[in-house]
Amino acid sequence: MPDGTTVSQGRTWAAPTDESECLGEAVGLVYRSGDRTLIDGIDLQIPRAGRTVVMGANGAGKSLLLRLLHGLLLPSAGHVRWGGRPLDDALRQQQAMVFQRPVLLRRSVAANIRFVLKLRGRADQARVDATLDEVGLAAHAHQPARLLSGGEQQRLALARALATDPQVLFLDEPTASLDPASTAAIETIVNRAHARGTKIMFVTHDLGQARRLADDVIFLHYGQLAEQSPAQRFFDDPVSQAARDYLDGRLVIRKSSK
Amino acid sequence: MFKTRLARIAPIVLLGCAMLSVPALAEEKSILVQSTTSTANSGLYDDILPIFTAKTGIKVHVVAVGTGQAIKNAQNGDGDVLLVHAKASEEKFVAEGWGVERFDVMYNDFIIVGPAADPAGIAGSKDAAAAMKTIADSKSLFASRGDNSGTHKKEVSLWKDAGVDTAASSGDWYRETGSGMGATLNTAVGMGAYAMTDRGTWISFKNKGDYRIVVEGDDKLFNQYGVILVNPARHPNVKQAEGQAFIDWITGDEGQAAIAAYMLDGQQLFFPNARR
Amino acid sequence: MQDFSASFGLAFQLVLAADPDLLEIIALSLKVSLSAVAIACLIGLPVGTAIAMGRFRGRTATIILLNALMGLPPVVVGLLIYLLLSNAGPLGWMRLLYTPGAMIIAQAVLITPIVAALSREVVEQLHCEYAEQFRSLSVPRSSAAAALLWDARYSLLTVALAGFGRAVAEVGAVIIVGGNIDHLTRVMTTAIALETSKGDLALALALGIVLITLALSVNAAVMALRLTATRYAYA
Numbered sequence: 001m002p003d004g005t006t007v008s009q010g011r012t013w014a015a016p017t018d019e020s021e022c023l024g025e026a027v028g029l030v031y032r033s034g035d036r037t038l039i040d041g042i043d044l045q046i047p048r049a050g051r052t053v054v055m056g057a058n059g060a061g062k063s064l065l066l067r068l069l070h071g072l073l074l075p076s077a078g079h080v081r082w083g084g085r086p087l088d089d090a091l092r093q094q095q096a097m098v099f100q101r102p103v104l105l106r107r108s109v110a111a112n113i114r115f116v117l118k119l120r121g122r123a124d125q126a127r128v129d130a131t132l133d134e135v136g137l138a139a140h141a142h143q144p145a146r147l148l149s150g151g152e153q154q155r156l157a158l159a160r161a162l163a164t165d166p167q168v169l170f171l172d173e174p175t176a177s178l179d180p181a182s183t184a185a186i187e188t189i190v191n192r193a194h195a196r197g198t199k200i201m202f203v204t205h206d207l208g209q210a211r212r213l214a215d216d217v218i219f220l221h222y223g224q225l226a227e228q229s230p231a232q233r234f235f236d237d238p239v240s241q242a243a244r245d246y247l248d249g250r251l252v253i254r255k256s257s258k
Numbered sequence: 259m260f261k262t263r264l265a266r267i268a269p270i271v272l273l274g275c276a277m278l279s280v281p282a283l284a285e286e287k288s289i290l291v292q293s294t295t296s297t298a299n300s301g302l303y304d305d306i307l308p309i310f311t312a313k314t315g316i317k318v319h320v321v322a323v324g325t326g327q328a329i330k331n332a333q334n335g336d337g338d339v340l341l342v343h344a345k346a347s348e349e350k351f352v353a354e355g356w357g358v359e360r361f362d363v364m365y366n367d368f369i370i371v372g373p374a375a376d377p378a379g380i381a382g383s384k385d386a387a388a389a390m391k392t393i394a395d396s397k398s399l400f401a402s403r404g405d406n407s408g409t410h411k412k413e414v415s416l417w418k419d420a421g422v423d424t425a426a427s428s429g430d431w432y433r434e435t436g437s438g439m440g441a442t443l444n445t446a447v448g449m450g451a452y453a454m455t456d457r458g459t460w461i462s463f464k465n466k467g468d469y470r471i472v473v474e475g476d477d478k479l480f481n482q483y484g485v486i487l488v489n490p491a492r493h494p495n496v497k498q499a500e501g502q503a504f505i506d507w508i509t510g511d512e513g514q515a516a517i518a519a520y521m522l523d524g525q526q527l528f529f530p531n532a533r534r
Numbered sequence: 535m536q537d538f539s540a541s542f543g544l545a546f547q548l549v550l551a552a553d554p555d556l557l558e559i560i561a562l563s564l565k566v567s568l569s570a571v572a573i574a575c576l577i578g579l580p581v582g583t584a585i586a587m588g589r590f591r592g593r594t595a596t597i598i599l600l601n602a603l604m605g606l607p608p609v610v611v612g613l614l615i616y617l618l619l620s621n622a623g624p625l626g627w628m629r630l631l632y633t634p635g636a637m638i639i640a641q642a643v644l645i646t647p648i649v650a651a652l653s654r655e656v657v658e659q660l661h662c663e664y665a666e667q668f669r670s671l672s673v674p675r676s677s678a679a680a681a682l683l684w685d686a687r688y689s690l691l692t693v694a695l696a697g698f699g700r701a702v703a704e705v706g707a708v709i710i711v712g713g714n715i716d717h718l719t720r721v722m723t724t725a726i727a728l729e730t731s732k733g734d735l736a737l738a739l740a741l742g743i744v745l746i747t748l749a750l751s752v753n754a755a756v757m758a759l760r761l762t763a764t765r766y767a768y769a
Contacts, residue, residue: 103667106685106768146767321713335621440731465733
């Protein structure tokens with residue numbers, strides 16, 4: 001796990017010191033919408049291994065950061081690199097993302113998996129079956145995907161994301177609207193993927209979930225990186241005031257005009 | 259068209275099959291006749307054309323429009339034979355080289371029809387011009403085709419004889435429908451207007467209401483039909499042999515007899531008068 | 535209202551007796567309008583999809599134009615096609631005037647904008663839902679377009695039906711380019727126009743009732759299909 005904490009201008013983050021430990025990086029990342037600056041100059045390095053949990057209050061820019069890192073949005077300034085290369089279609093094909101609300105094709109469960117496998121040119125039935133089995137949906141293979149329960153739909157979305165063996169898996173509050181059992185099922189699948197070597201980037205509001213999953217934490221505050229620390233340190237003794245307030249359940253108000 | 263109604267019961271579901279069996283447009287021998295609504299609506303063609311087709315194997319497709327449009331279509335080469343009733347226009351058509359030669363085929367006559375109430379009081383008149391002058395003077399409604407058709411041209415010439423300037427009253431008592439004969443009769447019946455029509459259309463017209471013939475028998479109401487082969491020199495696509503065969507037949511003994519034999523409601527509609 | 539009750543009786547009689555002339559007219563109506571729908575879909579669906587997915591200059595203007603073209607007057611289309619296909623016109627050599635082919639062309643011209651404009655709406659809505667997921671999966675544009683068209687298939691069926699409804703009910707264009715020739719280009723609407731001009735209002739109305747019944751059946755069939763699709767959350 002990366003360690004070594006640097007402090008500068010009130011921000012604290014734990015960054016991998018060794019270049020080889022760093023999988024992705026954001027440099028001077030800015031995202032504006034109209035006259036509002038939603039991501040405000042983020043520099044960060046993403047450790048090669050482990051489960052990175054992204055936290056922050058509503059509107060802190062967690063989902064935006066994930067989309068910028070995955071290349072769904074283009075930054076207004078700055079850039080994103082993975083393995084030292086700028087993000088392109090070929091790189092993005094080695095990543096996958098699961099959204100808060102699963103976007104499923106209006107087809108059967110199996111057809112949803114087959115769709116993405118076909119895109120990567122490896123749509124054999126055995127692989128479809130194995131993928132569904134992995135998330136416990138084999139029995140539902142021929143049912144319409146959109147008639148599954150919320151938890152099953154998210155499991156299918158997760159299965160589809162994992163079907164292509166991505167290097168990086170982004171998850172944007174995937175369990176925000178799920179019951180505890182469904183949430184546990186999702187976490188189990190994520191942990192299995194992690195154990196196979198997939199890099200996990202997980203956005204959540206759920207502190208318990210963050211404690212369960214996180215190897216390291218990125219904490220955002222009003223579009224800025226407030227803190228990047230190993231999980232243990234973040235939960236025991238966060239460096240930034242914003243993270244302390246957040247963990248204590250206090251509403252964090254922006255200090256002054258910026 | 260729907261004269262033959264077979265009593266066999268077949269569900270409408272069979273339509274799908276019927277659709278597949280629509281005969282393709284094979285290269286069968288056929289000609290296209292540009293003709294008038296008055297002849298087509300009278301049912302004459304339905305009666306006599308099968309006789310011609312049975313004899314020669316040539317199918318006759320009839321496009322029924324106003325004489326003005328029929329002549330225009332024929333000038334565009336969209337037809338092999340022209341069969342209309344506006345002698346002056348027909349002769350002009352031939353003179354300008356659009357047609358080969360014009361032949362008389364048959365005649366019937368025009369009549370003026372009106373409501374039973376007869377607001378202009380012209381019922382029984384045999385003087386078309388005088389009756390029309392009375393209509394104009396009494397400002398009784400009159401429905402005109404107004405479509406440059408043979409019937410319309412005839413009507414215009416009658417107004418001229420009567421010394422009435424209809425242009426000044428258009429939209430007032432003089433109503434131009436710009437439609438075919440049947441549509442104009444529907445309109446006339448609907449608004450209680452007088453109308454001039456050919457006898458054939460009138461006899462076969464089903465929506466008469468309380469309308470009756472108010473003027474007939476004037477020599478000026480004579481309605482001559484002519485047939486012309488569209489000039490192959492102008493339009494090489496014209497099926498000269500087949501078209502000529504049709505003209506020869508309809509102006510010959512057999513065709514003339516068929517025309518004379520066509521009756522509707524016990525009345526003869528057209529009177530053959532080809533001179534060969 | 536004598537015509538009204540009489541025509542209902544007559545319509546019933548015509549259908550039950552499966553009058554061969556009536557069947558021929560109905561078959562040609564279906565053949566012409568379904569062919570026109572097929573052509574309109576072949577052109578309109580790709581156009582609608584391209585506009586739905588595209589971000590280009592003049593996109594809004596294109597959409598406005600397309601929506602306006604939905605209201606093309608049939609007689610004007612008929613006249614334009616007549617001028618094109620007439621022997622005196624540029625395409626006269628094709629010998630299509632006064633054939634079902636000409637009628638198919640006229641109706642296709644009439645309803646292609648309808649299919650394009652309505653499919654644009656349908657596909658754009660689905661595209662909004664799928665776009666981010668597709669970008670995440672790096673779905674190529676062609677595959678994305680195909681997936682959108684496939685997943686919107688039940689809604690697009692309704693779009694095609696709207697085109698069919700307009701085509702089968704229109705008279706202005708087909709009567710000019712088809713000529714209403716008996717046993718060749720006579721369809722339900724031109725037959726209705728003819729019977730009306732003969733003053734045979736009962737027969738005209740009877741034909742009209744058959745036409746409406748036909749339209750209703752097609753609509754009901756498509757609706758049943760859509761309901762099934764909705765039940766499976768495919769629509």
